[in-house]
Amino acid sequence: MKVRTRFAPSPTGYLHIGGARTALFSYLFARKHGGEFVLRIEDTDLERSSDESVQAILDSMEWLGLEYDEGPFYQTKRFDRYREAVKQLMDAGHAYYCYCTPEELNAMREEAMAKKEKPRYNGYWRGRTDTPPAGIKPVVRFANPLEGKVTIEDGVKGPIVIDNKELDDLVIMRSDGTPTYNLTVVVDDMDMEITHVIRGDDHINNTPRQINILEALGGERPVYAHLPMILGEDGKRMSKRHGAVSVMQYKDDGFLPEALLNYLVRLGWSHQDQEIFTSEEMRDLFTLEACNRSGSVFDDKKLEWVNQQYFHKAEASHLGAALQPYMEKLSIDTSKGAPLSEVANILRDRAKTLVEMAESARYFYEAPQSYDSKAEAKQFKQASADVLLDMSTRFKALESWDAASIQSAMEACVEALEIGFGKLGQPLRLAVTGGTQSPAMNDTVALIDRAEIEARLLKAIEICRQAVA
Numbered sequence: 527m528k529v530r531t532r533f534a535p536s537p538t539g540y541l542h543i544g545g546a547r548t549a550l551f552s553y554l555f556a557r558k559h560g561g562e563f564v565l566r567i568e569d570t571d572l573e574r575s576s577d578e579s580v581q582a583i584l585d586s587m588e589w590l591g592l593e594y595d596e597g598p599f600y601q602t603k604r605f606d607r608y609r610e611a612v613k614q615l616m617d618a619g620h621a622y623y624c625y626c627t628p629e630e631l632n633a634m635r636e637e638a639m640a641k642k643e644k645p646r647y648n649g650y651w652r653g654r655t656d657t658p659p660a661g662i663k664p665v666v667r668f669a670n671p672l673e674g675k676v677t678i679e680d681g682v683k684g685p686i687v688i689d690n691k692e693l694d695d696l697v698i699m700r701s702d703g704t705p706t707y708n709l710t711v712v713v714d715d716m717d718m719e720i721t722h723v724i725r726g727d728d729h730i731n732n733t734p735r736q737i738n739i740l741e742a743l744g745g746e747r748p749v750y751a752h753l754p755m756i757l758g759e760d761g762k763r764m765s766k767r768h769g770a771v772s773v774m775q776y777k778d779d780g781f782l783p784e785a786l787l788n789y790l791v792r793l794g795w796s797h798q799d800q801e802i803f804t805s806e807e808m809r810d811l812f813t814l815e816a817c818n819r820s821g822s823v824f825d826d827k828k829l830e831w832v833n834q835q836y837f838h839k840a841e842a843s844h845l846g847a848a849l850q851p852y853m854e855k856l857s858i859d860t861s862k863g864a865p866l867s868e869v870a871n872i873l874r875d876r877a878k879t880l881v882e883m884a885e886s887a888r889y890f891y892e893a894p895q896s897y898d899s900k901a902e903a904k905q906f907k908q909a910s911a912d913v914l915l916d917m918s919t920r921f922k923a924l925e926s927w928d929a930a931s932i933q934s935a936m937e938a939c940v941e942a943l944e945i946g947f948g949k950l951g952q953p954l955r956l957a958v959t960g961g962t963q964s965p966a967m968n969d970t971v972a973l974i975d976r977a978e979i980e981a982r983l984l985k986a987i988e989i990c991r992q993a994v995a
Contacts, residue, residue, distance in 0.1 A: 529561025530721045533587075533594070534711065536568045537579035540772030541586040543824065544726060544756050544764065547790045551753060552724045553592045554791070554812040564718055565597035570710055572602070586773040590783050591805075599718070601710050608705035611713045611743060612666055612698060620742040621698060623664035624651040646694040666699035668709075668739055676734035681722070681751030681814040688734040696735055712736045716745035724814070727752035751814045753794055757821040764824050780879030781829070782848060785836040789829045793822045802835050830878040837883075842871040852884035853891075863891045864973035872965040872973070886963075890973055893982050894960025901952075901962045902989075910953040911990035916943060917954060918983040927976050933968035957986035 531552040535545050556563040565587065569575040584598065601608075615621035626634075626647075635645035652669060671690045678686040698709040711732075715723060730752050737747060756764045776786050788803055795818065797803075797811045837845065846867030853860050860866050869890045870883065877883035897906070920935040936954075940947050954971075955964055958979065964970050971979055 527721060529556055529559040530564060530719055531556040531561065531724055532564040532566050532715070532718065532720050533592075534566040534568050534714070534725075535583050536571060536574075537576060537583060538571055538574040539579055539582075540774065541583045542772060543790070546586065546590065546773045546786075547756065547793060548725055548753060549587065549592050550590070550787055550790050551795070551812070551814075551817070552722075553594075554809055555722060555724060555814065556595075557809045558812055561721070562595040563593075564599070564720070565594040566599045566601070566714060566718070567597075568601050568707065568710065570601045570705060570707065572704070575602075582772065582774065589774065589777055590787060596718075599714070601714065604710070604714070605705065607717070608699075608710055608713055609703070611709065612705070615668065615698070615739075615742055616666065618742065619669065620739075621666050621668050622652055622695075623658070624667045624695075624697070625658050625662045625664045626650060627662065644692075647696075649695055652695060663701040665697045665701050667695040668698045668735075668742070670695050670735070670738055676737050678733055678737070678750055681724070681749050682754075682817045683727070683730075683752055683819055686730065686733075690734075690738070693735055693738070698739070708732055708735050709739060712739045712743065712745070715748060716740060716743060720748050722749045722751060724751045724753065727754050751817070754818060754821040756793060757823045759823060759825075761821075761823070763821075780852060780881035780883070781833050782836050782840070782880070785833040786829070788836070789832045792832075793824065794818045802832070802839075834878055837874040837877065840874070842867040845870040845874060849880055849883055849887070852880045853887065856884055856888065858884070858888055858891050860891055863975070868973055872969050876963070876965065889959040889961075889964075890970075893978065893985075894958075896960060897956055898961050901956050905953040905956050906986065906990045906993055908990055908993050910949075911987045913939070913943060913945065913950050914953055914957060914983050914987050914990065917950060918980055918987070921971075921976065921979060921983075924976075927972065929966075929968045929972040932971050936968060953986065953990070954983075957982050 533545075533549040533552050535541060535549075541549075553563050555561075567580055567583065569580070580598075587594070612621060624647075630650075631647065634648050634650075638645045638648075647667070651664075651667070658664065670693045674690050676688045676690065678688070680686050696708055697706055699705050714720075733750055733752070740747060758764045773786075777783070784805065787805075787808070791803060791808050791812070792801065795812065795816055797816065800807075803811070840848075846865065846869070849866055849870045850860065853866065866887075869887050873883050873886050877886060917936065917939050920939055921932070924931050924935055936947075936950060940950050943949075951967055952962070955962065955967055958964075958967070958971060958974065
């Protein structure tokens with residue numbers, strides 16, 4: 527049996543973190559077993575679905591690198607197939623027309639609640655041969671078995687048993703002829719030969735209903751694996767109030783896709799105490815049995831830490847390429863200056879996100895337009911003018927413009943002026959970067975054009991000479 531998994535989002539909004547994790551786990555399971563991963567767009571909610579949401583899902587999958595083998599399939603293209611399935615169920619006596627009005631359904635619910643029973647449809651039109659009331663377009667309901675139990679051997683949670691008496695006859699086709707979720711998902715999983723349905727545990731209540739529909743259609747039951755919800759810090763299901771955002775927002779915020787995937791795989795799955803995984807390790811080590819049965823708390827700080835780990839180990843060329851769009855967003859022209867890969871390489875340990883790195887990288891390509899005010903008042907004294915002038919002279923005399931030569935010139939300056947290194951390093955850093963934080967000054971200066979460094983020092987020297995003694 528070839529393993530086939532699917533990711534089946536509804537395009538009623540962006541792809542969120544929970545959906546991305548479901549997609550990842552389904553993808554990893556298929557890849558581990560040499561199977562196939564299918565993308566299906568469940569767009570039967572015509573009022574809420576949108577082309578923009580579909581595109582957001584596709585963009586997110588592409589950015590994350592979750593390549594699907596088949597799809598995307600769209601449920602709105604399969605309405606004829608769903609109607610065929612409904613007819614099959616009705617012909618076999620597994621479904622029936624229901625003519626209840628909204629008022630009648632509300633009355634049923636209120637009556638059940640008054641009796642302290644679960645509010646539900648009471649099966650009024652099941653098996654009836656009355657003449658249908660005029661002027662009412664019926665829905666089609668599935669005739670759920672009245673006896674027995676549904677046992678689910680869940681791939682994550684273990685055995686789950688549901689009594690059929692707890693399930694009412696759900697609507698499988700609306701009065702306008704459009705199918706409902708619990709029908710379409712069953713037909714699609716059956717037709718697409720899905721062997722493993724990996725999804726959030728908010729679907730557990732749907733699963734016994736879907737199994738009964740599937741068996742009524744003569745389909746073979748897949749393995750179901752329900753993943754626990756991702757939680758906010760308050761222990762409740764993660765939502766917008768916890769800062770939950772679209773997957774693409776994490777791209778905008780400067781996270782590497784591989785770092786986000788690594789964080790997501792550990793959000794509900796573990797392999798001993800390992801925290802950082804290559805894509806190959808994720809694929810080879812992943813098992814449903816190692817997934818947590820309880821919810822995992824989303825931690826922004828932990829995600830930033832994981833992103834930093836990927837910064838540390840990334841090839842400079844990869845990091846530079848990843849940084850480029852963020853430089854462009856800041857309107858920083860990197861075509862005239864050091865290769866961005868070299869800049870990213872010396873900034874990799876000083877940033878948590880690519881957004882931070884891009885902001886830090888500005889001074890490699892543009893002279894400071896202003897200086898840190900507190901540092902300027904402290905460092906740009908008249909005495910600093912002589913130090914920076916001496917340093918400028920030594921820089922001009924260098925035969926080679928590299929980090930080692932620049933370091934030697936800085937050491938010679940300190941020794942000749944008989945000053946501590948801070949008397950040079952701090953005003954030099956401020957003159958070059960406009961701030962008080964940067965990588966080692968010799969490495970920083972080496973990545974900026976010599977003439978540009980001279981211009982920045984001359985500007986700083988002028989400010990120092992104008993300072994009040």
